[in-house]
Amino acid sequence: MKFFVDTADINDIRELADAGLVDGVTTNPSLVAKTGRDFMDILADICATTDGPVSAEVTALDADGMIAQGEKLAKIADNIAVKVPLTIDGLKACRYLTDNGTMVNVTLCFSAVQALLAGKAGATYISPFVGRLDDLAVDGMELIADIRDIYDNYDSIKTEILVASIRNPTHVARAAVMGADVCTIPPATLRQLVKHPLTDKGLDAFLEDWKKTGQDIG
Numbered sequence: 001m002k003f004f005v006d007t008a009d010i011n012d013i014r015e016l017a018d019a020g021l022v023d024g025v026t027t028n029p030s031l032v033a034k035t036g037r038d039f040m041d042i043l044a045d046i047c048a049t050t051d052g053p054v055s056a057e058v059t060a061l062d063a064d065g066m067i068a069q070g071e072k073l074a075k076i077a078d079n080i081a082v083k084v085p086l087t088i089d090g091l092k093a094c095r096y097l098t099d100n101g102t103m104v105n106v107t108l109c110f111s112a113v114q115a116l117l118a119g120k121a122g123a124t125y126i127s128p129f130v131g132r133l134d135d136l137a138v139d140g141m142e143l144i145a146d147i148r149d150i151y152d153n154y155d156s157i158k159t160e161i162l163v164a165s166i167r168n169p170t171h172v173a174r175a176a177v178m179g180a181d182v183c184t185i186p187p188a189t190l191r192q193l194v195k196h197p198l199t200d201k202g203l204d205a206f207l208e209d210w211k212k213t214g215q216d217i218g
């Protein structure tokens with residue numbers, strides 16, 4: 001399973017990329033707004049930091065507008081994936097951009113049939129938002145299981161499941177068990193994945209015992 005980092009903060013991306021934890025990046029208008037920076041500059045910086053796909057979201061609501069914005073964004077670098085919302089116009093733009101060789105991430109997916117539509121429109125990625133479903137007391141991960149089953153039923157669907165709105169390590173673990181293709185993970189959660197209290201405790205104990213041997217590996 002690939003790890004994308006869900007942020008527009010270049011410092012976080014660089015640090016996590018150095019640790020080998022970044023297979024790609026996803027941004028959205030809210031994440032861009034948090035940085036206070038120019039969108040095009042951010043994307044150029046991110047694309048220079050990773051060879052993996054970098055999702056850049058359009059803001060137009062009509063298909064022609066999405067296509068025009070998508071083509072502009074795709075010119076920034078070869079690894080841009082244009083992000084479009086799961087609407088009729090978004091699906092239309094998805095089909096057009098995909099047919100013209102641009103990667104497309106269809107976002108704001110909250111149901112299995114929406115994911116089926118994105119698959120039929122040739123999306124490179126479908127982004128189901130699991131955390132926002134959990135917020136409504138609906139198990140977001142059940143949606144991932146349903147989409148996995150649906151996509152596995154049809155060889156013609158090549159769309160990758162990109163689990164989004166991840167809030168904790170359990171989301172990541174369950175996504176991997178279900179065979180999701182990608183998780184996009186906020187930086188803090190990505191750093192949290194490595195942590196386990198028993199790892200820290202075990203390491204402390206090993207080092208204490210090692211001291212007693214009086215040895216030094218060098």
Ligand code: G3P
Nearest residue numbers: 006028131132164165166
């Ligand atoms: O990139 C979209 C998605 O990951 C948003 O997450 O936490 O705002 O629901 P969240």
